[in-house]
Amino acid sequence: MSMDLWPTRPVRPGDPIRPSVRSSGSLLVDNIGELVTNASGDGAGGPLGLHRDAAVLVEDGLVAWVGSARSAPAADRRIDAGGAAVLPGFVDSHAHLVFAGDRAAEFAARMAGQPYTGGGIRTTVGATRAAPDSELRGTVRRLRDEALRQGTTTIEIKSGYGLTVADEARSLRIAAEFSDDTTFLGAHVVPAEYADRPDDYVGMVCGPMLAAAAPYARWIDVFCERGAFDVDHARAILACGQAAGLGVRVHANQLGPGPGVQLGVELGAASVDHCTHLSDADVDALAAHTIDCMCAEGRHSRTVATLLPGAEFSTRSPYPDARRLLDAGVTVALATDCNPGSSYTSSMPFCIALAVREMRMTPAEAVWAATAGGALALRRDDVGVLRPGARADLIVLDAPTHLHLAYRPGVPLIRQVLHNGVPQ
Ligand SMILES: [Zn+2]
Numbered sequence: 001m002s003m004d005l006w007p008t009r010p011v012r013p014g015d016p017i018r019p020s021v022r023s024s025g026s027l028l029v030d031n032i033g034e035l036v037t038n039a040s041g042d043g044a045g046g047p048l049g050l051h052r053d054a055a056v057l058v059e060d061g062l063v064a065w066v067g068s069a070r071s072a073p074a075a076d077r078r079i080d081a082g083g084a085a086v087l088p089g090f091v092d093s094h095a096h097l098v099f100a101g102d103r104a105a106e107f108a109a110r111m112a113g114q115p116y117t118g119g120g121i122r123t124t125v126g127a128t129r130a131a132p133d134s135e136l137r138g139t140v141r142r143l144r145d146e147a148l149r150q151g152t153t154t155i156e157i158k159s160g161y162g163l164t165v166a167d168e169a170r171s172l173r174i175a176a177e178f179s180d181d182t183t184f185l186g187a188h189v190v191p192a193e194y195a196d197r198p199d200d201y202v203g204m205v206c207g208p209m210l211a212a213a214a215p216y217a218r219w220i221d222v223f224c225e226r227g228a229f230d231v232d233h234a235r236a237i238l239a240c241g242q243a244a245g246l247g248v249r250v251h252a253n254q255l256g257p258g259p260g261v262q263l264g265v266e267l268g269a270a271s272v273d274h275c276t277h278l279s280d281a282d283v284d285a286l287a288a289h290t291i292d293c294m295c296a297e298g299r300h301s302r303t304v305a306t307l308l309p310g311a312e313f314s315t316r317s318p319y320p321d322a323r324r325l326l327d328a329g330v331t332v333a334l335a336t337d338c339n340p341g342s343s344y345t346s347s348m349p350f351c352i353a354l355a356v357r358e359m360r361m362t363p364a365e366a367v368w369a370a371t372a373g374g375a376l377a378l379r380r381d382d383v384g385v386l387r388p389g390a391r392a393d394l395i396v397l398d399a400p401t402h403l404h405l406a407y408r409p410g411v412p413l414i415r416q417v418l419h420n421g422v423p424q
Contacts, residue, residue, distance in 0.1 A: 025059075025076040025077065026057060026058065026059045026064065026073075026075040026076050026077070027057070027058040027059075027075055027076065027077045027078070027079065027392075027421060028055055028056070028057050028058075028072055028073070028074075028075035028077070028078045028079070029055060029056045029057075029058065029078075029079045029081055029086060029394065029396070029418070030055045030069055030072060030078055030079065030080055030081065031055070031069060031080050031081050031082060031083060032051075032053070032054040032055060032056070032069065032081045032083075032084070032085070032086045033052070033053065033081070033083040033084055033085060033400050033401075034050060034051075034052060034054075034084075034085040034086070034400065034401050034402065035050065035051040035052075035054035035056065035066070035085075035086050035386070036048045036049065036050060036085070036086070036087040036088065036367060036371070036386070036402055037049035037050075037051060037066060037088075037385065037386040037387060038088060038368060038371055038372040038384060038385045038386070039066075039385045039386065039387040039390075046364065047364065047365075047368055048364050048367060048368055048402070051066070051067075051068070053068060053069050053070070054066065054067065054068060054069055054086075055067065055068070055069040055072035056086065056386060056392075056394065057072065057073055057075055058392040058418070058421040059421075060421070061391065061392055061420035061421040061422070062388075062389060062390065062391060062392055062421065063386055063387060063388055063389065063390045063391070063392050064388060065388060066386055066387060066388065079396070079416070079418075079423070081396050083400065084396055084397050084398065084399060084400060084415065085396075085397040085399055085400060085401050085402050085404070086386075086394055086395065086396050086397070087151075087367065087371065087394065087395050087397065087402060088153075088371045088372070088383070088384050088385055088386050088390075088393060088394055088395075089151055089152065089153025089154065089371075089383070089384075089393035089394055089395055089417065089418075089419065090150075090151045090152040090153065090154075090348035090370050090371060090374065090395070091152075091153075091154040091155075091333075091370070091371055091372075091373075091374030091375045091377075091378065091380075091383055091384045092147060092152045092154065092155045092156065092335050092336050092338070092346075092348055092374060093154075093156045093181070093271060093306055093333055093335045093374040093375075093377040093378050094156060094158075094271075094273050094306055094308060094335035094336065094337050094377075095143075095147075095155055095156055095157055095158065095335070095336055095337065095338040095339070095346070096157075096158045096160060096161070096185075096337070096338065096339035096340075097139065097140045097143045097144065097155075097157045097158075097175070097178075097338060098128070098136055098139070098140055098157065098158070098159055098160075098161060098162075098171040098172075098174055098175050099124050099127070099128050099136070099139065099161040099339070099340055100124070100127040100128045100130065100131035100135055100136060100139065100161075101123065101124055101126075101127030101128070101131075101340060102340060103120055103123060103124065103340050103341050103344075106120050106123070106341065107314065107344075110315060110316065111316070120341045120342075121160075121161070121188060121189045121341060122189065122191070122192055123341075124161045124339075124340055124341060125161050125162070125163055125189075125191060128161040128162055128167065128171070129162065129163075129164065129167050133170060133174065136170075136171065136174050137174050137177070140157065140174055140175065140177075140178050141178065143338060143346050144178050144179075146346045147336075147338070147346040147347075147348075148417060148419065148424055149414065149417070149424075150346065150347050150348060150349060150412075150414055151348060151349065151395040151414040151417055152346070152348055153383065153391075153393035153394075153395075153417065153419045154179075154181070154374070154375070154378070154380070154383045154384070154393065155178075155179055155181075156179060156181040156182070156183060156219075156335075156378060157175035157178060157179045157181070157182055157183070158175075158182075158183040158184075158185040158221060159171035159172045159175065159182075159183070159184055159185050159186065159213065159217075160185030160186065160188030160221075160223075161188070162186075163186060163188065163189070163191040164191075164209075165204070165208050165209045165212050166212070168184065168186045168209050168212065168213050169209075169212035169213050169216065172184060172213050172216035172217050173216050175216070176216045176217075180218065181218055181219065181378050181380075182216055182217050182218055182219070183217060183218070183219035183220065183221045183249060184210065184213040184214065184217040184219065184220045184221070184241065184246065185220075185221045185222070185223070186205040186209045186210070186213065186237075187202070187205050187221075187222040187223060187228075187229050187233070187234070187237045188223050188228070189223065189227075189228050190228070190229075198229075198233065199233075202229075202233045202236060202237060205237055205240075206236060206237055206240035210240055210241060210244055211244075214241075214244045214245070214246060217246055218246065218247060219241075219246055219247045219248070219249050219270070220237070220238060220240075220241025220242070220244075220246040220247070220248060220249070221248075221249045221250065221251060221273075222234040222237050222238055222250055222251065223251040224250055224251060224252050224258065224259065224260035224263060225251065225252075225253075225254060225255055225256075225258060225260065226255065226256060226258065227255075228251075231258075231259040231260070231263055234250070234259075234260065234263055235263055235267070238250070238263070238267055238269075239267070242267065247269075247270050247379065248264065248267050248268065248269040248270065249264070249269055249270055249271045249272070249273060249377075250263060250264040250269050250271075250272045250273065251273055251274060252264055252272040252273065252274060252275065253272075253274055253275055253276060253277045253278055253282065254274035254276050254277075254311070255276075255277070256277050257277045257278075257279060258277070260272065261275060261278060261282040261285065261286065261305075262281065262282060262285050264303055265285040265286060265288075265289060265302075265303050268289075268302060268303070269303050270303065270304065270376075270377055270378065270379045271303065271304045271305075271306045271333065271377035271378075272286070272303055272304075272305060272306070273306040273308060273335070273337075274306075274307070274308055274311065274320070274337075275305045275306070275307060275320050275325070276312065276317070276318065276319070276320040278320075278321070278324070278325075283324060283325060283328045283330065284328070286301055286303055286305055286325070286328070286330040287301065287328045287329045287330050289301065289302040289303065290302060293376065293381070300331040300376055301329075301330050301331035304331045304332070304333050304373065304376050304377040305320075305325050305330050305331065305332050305333070306332075306333040306334070306335050306373075306374075306377050307320045307322055307325075307332060307333070307334055307335075307355065307359065307369075308334075308335055308336070308337035308343060308351075309334070309351055309354035309355055309358060309359060310336050310337050310338070310343035310345045310347075310350065310351055310354070311337045311342045311343040312354075312358075313343070313345075313354055313358075314342055314343045314344065314345070315342050315343075319354070319358045319359050320359065321359070322355060322359035322360060322361045322365075323359070323360040323361070326361070326365060331373060331376060332361075332365070332369045332373055333369050333370075333373035333374045333376065333377040334348070334351045334352065334355055334366060334369040334370045334373065334374070335348075335351070335370075335374060335377070336348060336350075336351055348370050349405050349409075349413065349414070350409070350410070351366075351370065352366040352367060352370050352405045352406055353405065353406045353409035353410075355369065355406075356406035357406070357409070363402060363403045363405065363406045363407070364402070366405075366406060367402045367405060371384040371385070372384040372385055391420060391421075392418055392420060392421035393418065393419055393420065394417075394418050395414050395415075395416065395417050395418075396414075396415045396416040396417075397413050397414065397415060398412075398413045398414070398415040399413050
């Protein structure tokens with residue numbers, strides 16, 4: 001998990017002098033008007049662990065010290081935040097970046113009144129199978145860079161548009177060049193050539209496809225939904241993945257009520273994603289199982305509910321009821337679901353704004369869910385937080401407070417991004 005597969009871009013002529021991740025030089029981010037740490041041990045600063053007039057010292061790519069600007073230690077280099085807000089980099093725990101093609105026409109048809117059914121996934125599968133590695137790699141790099149410019153310093157990447165042994169394995173091999181958190185989603189849909197024999201497809205996913213994919217994957221995921229995989233197939237696939245050492249996540253309850261959320265809880269999934277159509281029993285199941293964690297609240301849902309409002313926005317569908325989950329004590333994460341069909345956005349600030357405006361999350365809850373919540377959904381304690389020992393992944397806003405991320409929607413507020421302590 002400490003392995004960093006997110007390469008930093010090479011230095012170009014004219015670039016400012018940048019500290020090397022491996023150098024022993026130190027960097028002080030100083031004159032921070034409002035610092036979001038998500039790490040308030042004594043309860044001061046609320047769940048965001050806010051500090052005023054703060055500074056952060058970075059050494060060897062990690063946070064070395066956090067405190068008052070007045071008592072900041074000396075450092076080799078200094079970034080003056082100019083009184084602006086500084087946050088942990090966003091953790092986007094749900095993205096489908098390995099694909100080819102474009103479904104803009106499908107989006108236009110949907111906006112003209114056609115419903116979203118998930119069937120368009122097969123369009124992307126055809127384009128992805130036909131694309132050379134170089135094209136897939138170029139798309140992942142372009143979207144990863146786009147996300148990074150918008151403050152995302154950790155991004156999960158799924159396969160799921162190959163749906164053959166070779167195409168799933170190469171999708172994950174390419175994804176692993178860009179992220180530690182890669183997810184095998186061979187069970188995205190049943191591909192057309194297996195349409196009348198889904199049992200055979202599930203057998204292949206659990207057999208040769210998993211064997212080829214597992215070396216490049218940290219997680220396994222299933223689209224458990226009417227028209228995709230039923231609960232028995234989903235359970236079988238996730239159990240095979242667990243036996244191969246992969247962690248579990250589930251696409252659940254997106255298009256209608258169903259068993260996906262409770263299956264995820266039953267299997268100890270790190271996250272159930274979408275959660276748009278939930279019963280009281282689903283909410284109760286999520287709230288019933290908790291784990292200790294190092295954050296300000298100390299305890300969280302063992303299975304995080306990851307909400308993906310970009311999908312509801314882009315399919316003109318009702319949003320998940322974030323308030324109901326939060327009020328029940330369920331831990332909520334926000335992610336983009338970046339994919340060419342149902343949510344072609346890489347912008348975590350956009351998702352924060354949607355969550356506040358459309359899902360009745362407070363700005364603080366939404367910022368927490370897009371940082372610490374995403375980290376919990378990936379079972380990581382080294383990102384989504386700014387405390388000594390964490391990765392020095394942080395963003396400087398062009399704004400005095402995190403509130404502006406929802407208050408000023410659509411505005412490019414990310415002034416500077418540090419990834420592993422390196423200005424991007
Ligand atoms: Zn998805």
